[in-house]
Amino acid sequence: MTRIHATALVDPRAELADDVQVGPYAVIGPEVRIGPGTTVGPHTVIEGRTTIGRDNRIFQFASIGAISQDMSYAGEPAALEIGDRNTIREFCTLNLGTAKEDGVTRVGSDNWIMAYVHIAHDCRVGDHVVMANNTTLAGHVRLGDWAFIGGLTGVHQFVHVGAHAMIGFQGHVAQDVAPYMTVDGNPLTTRAVNLTGLKRRGFSAERMAVIRRMHKLIFRDGLTLQQAIEEIGKLRGQGGDADVQVMLDFFAASKRGLVR
Template sequence: MSLIHPTAIIDPAAQLDSSVKVGAYTVIGPHVRIGAGSTIGPHCVIDGRTTIGQDNRIAQFNSIGGAPQDMKYAGEPTELVIGDRNAVHEFCTFNLGTVQDEGVTRIGNDNWIMAYVHIAHDVRMGSHAVLANNATLAGHVHVGDWAVVGGLTGVHQFVKIGAHAMIGFQAHVAQDVPPFITVDGNPLSARAVNVVGLRRREYSAERIGVIKQMHKLLYRSSMTLEQAVAAIGDLRTQQGGNADSDIEVMLSFLAAATRGIVR
């Protein structure tokens, strides 16, 4: 209890590991569970059926587990699930899910979430992603592992952002962003392969070369999307190992895209 500031208000039914630190004037509701090693800063409100994993760092002035900003929400027992080792900076808002989807807003592990970020109902966010200041994810958005969303960027509901994609500053994202691709501008345009990010993750020159081939087929050829998908599939007979797994990541994403991809 010495780790919990005396001004914090924690419902007796909340489940906090004994190692959790809670700052001054924070309010934690009855259905909240927080894992070992996590730190909650002062002046936070954590409510709803919210599960927070281990070793998270949640800074001051955050609203976590609030009701969805969806007029259809009628108080159903939906959830917010946050993984491990996430850094959440100031003034962020994370909402519960809705029964119109799976009923869960889900955030993975090792994400870096900067100030004033909004994560709406039913978002599915992977791991190792970065959301810069004032990034806004509308309902039902999916964000892949290692994706980067630039500051002041708005992402339309139901959009999917692929693994290792990078979205530039102040973008309006209304279509799906394929894996490995860098996009920016308004209207949004695909620019290139996220080579810098891939090199930082120790992708080999051979793997990056295959990803560049996929980019060329999607964006630098005269093919339709259907033709480009077929040509990307044909690359599997020419490659192997990790390159094949990168091809599968791209093909799986394109097969699941529902809003059309950024072109």
């Protein structure tokens, strides 16, 4: 049977796998579904139409699935979907989506979400993302796989942060951050390729060379962004085709301008 502490309040309509653990004074609402191997810490509140996958670890005092902080929200159907093997630390807040998109906030798998992180309505967080303490995502933010967000960073609504990008401590992120890049400073500036992160993930020398060439085209050669995109397309066939496509797809979806 599920291991639910005697002081926890779990609605009988909630669907919990048999081995889910629920700590003291936690509250779980009627539309919540939680997969096997997941633990819910003391005093955590999980509400709304929230689906949580397997082997997640949710620490004490988290608020999962509350309605959005969007003042125009009027009770439309909304949901939160969380994948597998995520760590969600103390006092994190993850909100439901809104009707402004498809009504769903989505968090992928294998993410490391530190204390006091806020993930607002309609965000899309990929896999293997790290968000350090007090990271704040406004509504509709996109974080690509393996992105790293430094502590005390605020990300403006609708901003896209590309895969494998790294944002330094206390970033003020009001424009899109290109994949594979490291940004920091005030105002925020793209400094270099995130070489340390890519090496840790086993990127080959060929892939690294293509990524460094893309960095040069976008940030160092004095090209317009459109010219740089055209030149990036010509890098196919040099050992980094998947990375070239990631970059091109990122720019195709970019809405806020680019941190340069």
